[in-house]
Amino acid sequence: MSNSLSIEQQARAAKAYVLQELRKTSAGQQILDDVDFFERLDMNFITVFAIFAELYGYRHDCLDQLVDLITMCGTSWQARAPELRDLDKARELDPEWYMSNKMLGGVCYVKQYGKDFEGIKARIPYFQELGLTYLHLMPLFLAPKPFSDGGYAVSSYRDVDPELGDINQLKELATELRKAGISLVLDLVFNHTSNEHRWAKKAAEGDPEHSAMYWVFPDRNVPSAFERCTREIFPDDHPGSFIQLADGRYIWSTFYHFQWDLNYSNPTVFRSMAAEMLFLANLGVDFFRMDAVAFMWKQMNTDCENLPEVHKLLRAFNALCRIAAPSVLFKSEAIVHPDFVVQYIDRYECQLSYNPLQMALTWEALATRDASMLSQAIERRHNITRGCAWVNYVRSHDDIGWTFSDEDAKELGKDGGSHRKFLNAFFVNRHPGSFARGVPFQDNPRTGDCRISGTTASLAGLESMQGHAIDRILLAYSIAMSTGGIPLIYLGDEVGQLNDYSYLNDQSKMDDSRWVNRPSYPEQRYHERHDESTIPGQIYKGMKHLIALRKSTEELAGGRAVGFFTGNETVLGYQRPGTGSTVLCLCNFSDYGQWVGRDRFMGLPPSARDLVTGYDVALREGIELKPHQFVWLRY
Numbered sequence: 001m002s003n004s005l006s007i008e009q010q011a012r013a014a015k016a017y018v019l020q021e022l023r024k025t026s027a028g029q030q031i032l033d034d035v036d037f038f039e040r041l042d043m044n045f046i047t048v049f050a051i052f053a054e055l056y057g058y059r060h061d062c063l064d065q066l067v068d069l070i071t072m073c074g075t076s077w078q079a080r081a082p083e084l085r086d087l088d089k090a091r092e093l094d095p096e097w098y099m100s101n102k103m104l105g106g107v108c109y110v111k112q113y114g115k116d117f118e119g120i121k122a123r124i125p126y127f128q129e130l131g132l133t134y135l136h137l138m139p140l141f142l143a144p145k146p147f148s149d150g151g152y153a154v155s156s157y158r159d160v161d162p163e164l165g166d167i168n169q170l171k172e173l174a175t176e177l178r179k180a181g182i183s184l185v186l187d188l189v190f191n192h193t194s195n196e197h198r199w200a201k202k203a204a205e206g207d208p209e210h211s212a213m214y215w216v217f218p219d220r221n222v223p224s225a226f227e228r229c230t231r232e233i234f235p236d237d238h239p240g241s242f243i244q245l246a247d248g249r250y251i252w253s254t255f256y257h258f259q260w261d262l263n264y265s266n267p268t269v270f271r272s273m274a275a276e277m278l279f280l281a282n283l284g285v286d287f288f289r290m291d292a293v294a295f296m297w298k299q300m301n302t303d304c305e306n307l308p309e310v311h312k313l314l315r316a317f318n319a320l321c322r323i324a325a326p327s328v329l330f331k332s333e334a335i336v337h338p339d340f341v342v343q344y345i346d347r348y349e350c351q352l353s354y355n356p357l358q359m360a361l362t363w364e365a366l367a368t369r370d371a372s373m374l375s376q377a378i379e380r381r382h383n384i385t386r387g388c389a390w391v392n393y394v395r396s397h398d399d400i401g402w403t404f405s406d407e408d409a410k411e412l413g414k415d416g417g418s419h420r421k422f423l424n425a426f427f428v429n430r431h432p433g434s435f436a437r438g439v440p441f442q443d444n445p446r447t448g449d450c451r452i453s454g455t456t457a458s459l460a461g462l463e464s465m466q467g468h469a470i471d472r473i474l475l476a477y478s479i480a481m482s483t484g485g486i487p488l489i490y491l492g493d494e495v496g497q498l499n500d501y502s503y504l505n506d507q508s509k510m511d512d513s514r515w516v517n518r519p520s521y522p523e524q525r526y527h528e529r530h531d532e533s534t535i536p537g538q539i540y541k542g543m544k545h546l547i548a549l550r551k552s553t554e555e556l557a558g559g560r561a562v563g564f565f566t567g568n569e570t571v572l573g574y575q576r577p578g579t580g581s582t583v584l585c586l587c588n589f590s591d592y593g594q595w596v597g598r599d600r601f602m603g604l605p606p607s608a609r610d611l612v613t614g615y616d617v618a619l620r621e622g623i624e625l626k627p628h629q630f631v632w633l634r635y
Contacts, residue, residue: 146508174284
């Protein structure tokens with residue numbers, strides 16, 4: 001491709017070539033005759049071409065690869081069901097539909113929560129009772145047994161775990177969820193496949209075409225050069241970033257030894273993964289959780305994380321969806337330094353992103369009874385690009401890592417390393433007076449480094465039966481519900497599900513403590529959810545109240561939160577501005593009553609309505625908050 005031409009000129013020439021090649025076959029001409037497809041292609045072609053040319057333009061077959069890519073998109077669009085095309089058009093007319101304050105997410109494992117797809121389908125009435133509009137079903141595709149990294153070692157993107165059902169039942173479930181007003185969210189594992197994927201098996205056999213889809217080297221020389229800069233992710237599994245194959249070759253394996261990294265410097269990998277993505281989109285998937293995106297591109301003499309090419313790949317995949325599955329959106333999973341997390345949030349890249357910093361600092365504030373770091377994060381790092389939203393969560397299927405910035409901590413007089421060691425000790429009950437009953441993950445007694453596993457209830461003190469546990473749970477969820485974006489409930493939290501230690505008796509799980517916070521459906525707790533004399537009933541009542549308030553409070557729509565300095569380090573404050581009114585949220589992280597002086601409210605009206613209690617509050621007199629109390633003050 002000539003560098004003497006502008007990118008627009010190159011794109012026009014490339015598009016003419018692609019159209020010419022498509023017209024050579026009746027199938028290609030049929031694709032071009034589809035007016036909707038042609039308009040979407042016209043609008044998004046330059047994005048796909050520019051990125052494709054930048055990443056693969058050095059190859060002699062670049063344009064032919066592009067022809068194959070566009071042909072695949074056209075074929076996928078033609079296979080898209082009429083009801084999904086109708087949904088595409090409806091969401092194009094309301095492009096920020098997912099920013100609504102009525103959005104509420106839930107997440108679960110199919111096997112643990114419903115046993116199989118039919119079991120999840122049977123729970124749809126409960127999801128509606130709770131108010132869900134978004135359901136993330138954790139990895140459910142075919143994966144190695146018994147070791148699968150919780151399903152993130154994918155052996156096929158078109159076959160599901162047979163214990164859950166089949167691909168047609170998954171499609172039926174997506175349809176039923178859509179009828180109930182619930183969007184389906186699935187993981188798309190872009191960075192790697194399992195070693196049992198058909199591509200990997202061919203690579204292991206030495207097939208050159210499939211070997212080129214992975215990072216495979218004949219000896220240790222190049223892997224050793226890469227490993228001078230890369231970090232070990234799961235050192236308990238294997239050292240470095242590579243493992244040795246049976247034939248003596250070395251293959252890149254960032255995570256577990258049975259997860260092999262794909263080589264995106266090969267356009268065949270890009271095209272192949274795009275095909276898998278669009279196949280799943282046509283099942284009725286509304287959101288893709290983009291797993292481990294930070295690791296997708298490799299470059300010598302870097303740590304091979306968060307490289308610029310990763311963002312180009314995400315933009316290209318996003319543009320393909322705009323062409324062939326326009327209503328599908330992306331959610332980034334980048335549990336990295338806050339400076340890098342925000343780089344993935346863009347309406348042309350990932351419209352949604354997990355908010356790991358807010359999650360981690362909510363627990364930090366509960367442990368320290370000091371909201372300073374959380375307040376700083378909301379003030380400094382919360383606001384993101386218009387049209388994008390955080391997914392705010394209290395806990396996930398995974399572990400908790402303390403991803404705050406050391407520079408941010410230093411401003412508040414805290415040493416990052418020492419503070420992480422304190423938090424690790426506190427949440428695994430190695431600190432005097434801890435209410436938490438977490439379990440260490442990837443524990444290193446020598447350095448004190450580890451990450452934390454545990455359910456919300458066990459981490460908040462319900463397992464240890466220490467006071468204020470229910471209040472801590474509701475306080476944490478009140479923040480997720482009110483800071484903007486989409487709040488996400490790990491299903492079971494709403495009835496106070498505790499840690500499940502049975503994983504210690506399962507040889508395939510016993511070395512992965514994250515299974516402690518992936519328990520099975522707590523049938524008795526759900527049975528008690530309407531009985532307010534029980535602990536599950538009290539938690540459920542509080543959660544339902546929060547959900548109802550959120551859905552009726554328009555100020556909580558969108559993604560903007562504005563910091564509010566309370567003058568009391570134990571009390572978090574932030575505002576949610578609306579069109580005609582503002583909601584001021586105050587959260588007391590102390591085990592004791594706390595006071596916010598009247599001087600903090602001098603610029604506000606004399607009184608406000610607390611949406612949580614329904615009472616009017618005289619702001620000019622100051623506010624006294626009970627232990628772990630939160631208020632949502634509308635003025």
